[in-house]
Amino acid sequence: xxxxxxxxxxxxxxxxxxxxxxxxxxxxxxxxxxxxxxxxxxxxxxxxxxxxxxxxxxxxxxxxxxxxxxxxxxxxxxxxxxxxxxxxxxxxxxxxxxxxxxxxxxxxxxxxxxxxxxxxxxxxxxxxxxxxxxxxxxxxxxxxxxxxxxxxxxxxxxxxxxxxxxxxxxxxxxxxxxxxxxxxxxxxxxxxxxxxxxxxxxxxxxxxxxxxxxxxxxxxxxxxxxxxxxxxxxxxxxxxxxxxxxxxxxxxxxxxxxxxxxxxxxxxxxxxxxxxxxxxxxxxxxxxxxxxxxxxxxxxxxxxxxxxxxxxxxxxxxxxxxxxxxxxxxxxxxxxxxxxxxxxxxxxxxxxxxxxxxxxxxxxxxxxxxxxxxxxxxxxxxxxxxxxxxxxxxxxxxxxxxxxxxxxxxxxxxxxxxxxxxx
Numbered sequence: 001x002x003x004x005x006x007x008x009x010x011x012x013x014x015x016x017x018x019x020x021x022x023x024x025x026x027x028x029x030x031x032x033x034x035x036x037x038x039x040x041x042x043x044x045x046x047x048x049x050x051x052x053x054x055x056x057x058x059x060x061x062x063x064x065x066x067x068x069x070x071x072x073x074x075x076x077x078x079x080x081x082x083x084x085x086x087x088x089x090x091x092x093x094x095x096x097x098x099x100x101x102x103x104x105x106x107x108x109x110x111x112x113x114x115x116x117x118x119x120x121x122x123x124x125x126x127x128x129x130x131x132x133x134x135x136x137x138x139x140x141x142x143x144x145x146x147x148x149x150x151x152x153x154x155x156x157x158x159x160x161x162x163x164x165x166x167x168x169x170x171x172x173x174x175x176x177x178x179x180x181x182x183x184x185x186x187x188x189x190x191x192x193x194x195x196x197x198x199x200x201x202x203x204x205x206x207x208x209x210x211x212x213x214x215x216x217x218x219x220x221x222x223x224x225x226x227x228x229x230x231x232x233x234x235x236x237x238x239x240x241x242x243x244x245x246x247x248x249x250x251x252x253x254x255x256x257x258x259x260x261x262x263x264x265x266x267x268x269x270x271x272x273x274x275x276x277x278x279x280x281x282x283x284x285x286x287x288x289x290x291x292x293x294x295x296x297x298x299x300x301x302x303x304x305x306x307x308x309x310x311x312x313x314x315x316x317x318x319x320x321x322x323x324x325x326x327x328x329x330x331x332x333x334x335x336x337x338x339x340x341x342x343x344x345x346x347x348x349x350x351x352x353x354x355x356x357x358x359x360x361x362x363x364x365x366x367x368x369x370x371x372x373x374x375x376x377x378x379x380x381x382x383x384x385x386x387x388x389x390x391x392x393x394x395x396x397x398x399x400x401x402x403x404x405x406x407x408x409x410x411x412x413x414x415x416x417x418x419x420x421x422x423x
Contacts, residue, residue, distance in 0.1 A: 003071040003106065004187055004218040005092065010101035012062040012087050012242075061087040062242045065101070069248075071186075074209075074219045076233035077250055077256045078226075080265075082275070083239040089113055089189050092220070106138050107186025107218075112176050117372050121165035125156055127176055128164055132179045136354065146182050153204070154178035174201055181208045187218045206232060226255050226333040259332045259371060266373060266393035278386040281318060282352070284376050286311040287327075287392045302407075302416060303398035306365045308340070311357040312378060312386075322381040323349040323360050332371040337415060366415040368408050369398040 034036060062084045069075050079085050085105060090096045093105060093111035110132075111118070118135070119128045131149055133143035151157050154174040156167075164172065182189060190209065209232060213219050223229050229251060236254025238246035238261070246257040246279050271285045291297055292305030300306055326341040340360050349358065376391035377384060398407050401416045408414060 001070040001072070003068050003104070004071045004073070004107075005067070005220075006104040007065055007067040008102050008104075010062060010065040010067075010088075010091065010098050010103060011060060012084075012091060012096070013099040014059045014061060060242055062098075065239075065244055067237060067244070069218060069220065071106070072213065072216045073235060074213045074233045074250070076229040076236040076254065077220060077222045078229060078236055078254055078264060079237065082241075084242040085239055086113065086191060087242075088239070089220070089222060090193055092187075093189055094368065105187065107185075109187045109189060110136060110180035110183060111189040111191075112173075112180045112188070113191045119164050119172070119176065122163055123242035124163055125151075125154075125160040126169075129179055130176070130207055133183050136183050136185060138183060138223060143183070146184075148174075150178045150182045153182065153208070155201075168202070170198065177205050177208075181205075181212055185217065186218065188212055189220045190218075191222045192224060211387060213267035225335040226258070227335055230255060230333065255333060262266065262332070262373060262390050263371065263393045266390040270388060270391055271377070273388055273391070276386055276388045278378075278384040281315050282320060282323070282378050282380065282385040283313050284310065284378055284386045284388055284391070285313055285355070286357075286373065287376050287402070289392065289394050299395045299397050300365060301397050302367060302369070303364050303401040304399060306362045307355050308360045308374075309353070310360070310376060310378075312352070313355040314352055316354075318353065318382050320352045321348070321350040323352050324377075324379040324382075325349070325360075326377045326379070327360065328375040328377070329367075330373045330375070331367075331414075332373060334370075334414070337367065337372065364401070364418075365396065365399075367396045368414055368416065369396055369410045371395050 027080075037229040037368055042072060059183075065084075065088065077085050077088065083307055085139060087096070089111065090113065091098050092105070093109055093113065095111075095113070106205075118132055119130060124132065126147075129147060130140065130143050132401055135147075150395070154177075156171055156175055159167065159171065167175070180190070182231070188209065190205075193264070206228065209221065211218050221229065221232060234249045236246075237244060237248040238250040238254050238257045241262055245261065246254050248254075270287050271283075276284075286309075288296055288309045290307045290309065291300060311325070312325075314320060324343045326343075328339050331337050342358065342360075372394050373390045374392040374394065375387070377387040377388045379385060398410065401407065408416065
């Protein structure tokens with residue numbers, strides 16, 4: 001089958017700035033942190049991806065990527081934050097150039113990478129549609145033929161003559177996707193930006209991408225939602241630390257590799273994790289999961305009691321109020337499940353000092369069978385102090401939740417809900 005995209009030995013290098021990275025107060029903040037012997041709050045790349053920095057200031061976002069995408073293929077690009085997915089898509093979209101290697105592209109590319117990308121804020125929706133079409137190489141008659149269809153799909157008929165700088169982020173995304181999908185590019189590239197839209201529009205977008213692919217056009221799709229990737233894509237490739245760790249193959253194999261790689265990271269000691277964000281006045285030290293007897297286990301059973309213990313430490317001499325501890329739960333293949341927080345069920349914690357812990361108890365575990373990742377976060381007065389994604393992995397086995405011997409099929413994911421029927 002002819003190739004739409006051919007990538008050979010592709011690498012991308014950036015130089016990290018030392019001073020004047022953003023604003024004067026951030027430079028002062030960094031110097032103050034260094035003076036106190038604290039981590040630099042404005043240097044996440046150096047902390048999280050130290051292994052990818054060479055010669056002091058060279059950061060390799062991508063290294064030695066080889067990939068071929070056939071015409072009419074729907075490829076899922078999978079990887080954790082910082083894996084290099086967005087950099088790869090920017091190179092394919094010709095937004096940035098590679099440092100090494102080469103890319104061969106056959107056909108026109110339409111990209112949806114970030115909210116507002118490719119739009120001129122002072123121009124109206126109508127003018128931006130024509131501008132994007134012209135960039136893709138279409139003439140005015142071709143764009144006019146598609147204009148009404150684009151506006152209807154984006155649901156912005158009342159605002160098409162309004163400058164897009166006055167659009168909400170949702171309106172931006174709707175119009176951007178409609179333009180990218182309807183102006184008949186040979187290759188459509190879509191990043192995680194669809195998460196900005198509402199659920200109804202996300203389903204419209206997924207349906208449209210399927211239609212585009214059935215017409216024989218190539219789609220490259222990036223998402224952290226493995227259910228979307230699995231349902232849309234026939235093949236997948238997995239990136240980690242700027243490299244391919246699973247060459248292009250069946251999408252189910254790619255997803256399994258991503259889940260295993262993420263589970264391996266989540267098994268590391270929480271206090272030693274460097275891929276974290278926040279001001280750092282309070283730090284998450286440990287996250288433990290216990291069964292009803294108080295024992296830590298690798299597997300848990302639907303319907304049994306469960307508790308999460310989050311350990312933390314505060315800066316010396318501080319007493320903190322208005323504290324929120326939260327755990328976001330994600331099914332490894334079906335996405336977000338729920339959010340557990342003391343501010344949802346009770347109230348913010350007060351008077352935290354030194355080191356301590358807090359416990360979240362679930363009387364009956366409602367999760368269906370599968371692998372789950374827990375993101376841990378701690379906030380003070382709404383400000384993130386520490387946040388670690390995939391802080392813990394837990395595996396759930398199917399139990400007799402309802403006492404009937406029947407269960408939700410494991411392929412569906414989701415949660416059990418206590419309920420009653422009458423007739």
